[in-house]
Amino acid sequence: MSSSRPVRMAVAQRLPTQTLAGMENRRTSNEVKQDKEKATQLEAANAEANAKSQTDKQKKVAQAEDVIRREDIQRTKTAARPDLAMKTSKAPKVSER
DSSP, X not given: OOSSOXXXXXXXXXXXXXXXXXXXXXXXXXXXXXXXXXXXXXXXXXXXHHHHHHHHHHHHHHHHHHHHHHXXXXXXXXXXXXXXXXXXXXXXXXXXX
């Protein structure tokens, strides 16, 4: 028997330390810079989208509050006893003589 073992060429081309350390497919510095730029652009786009979403939500809440306020005003105008409703609102008080 021969003392040398047969080795496949694909395995013989690799260095065992690189395989163990996971260093086979490393990115270049340019690739790292490009990835960082893409990440910052995505973060900026997400921040802008979140800000727009937040303002849209605030506008919807403001519209709902306006509708409720209008309904309250209308209710006080058409109440059976508007004088009672006026006591709770910010209506000017009538001075007694």
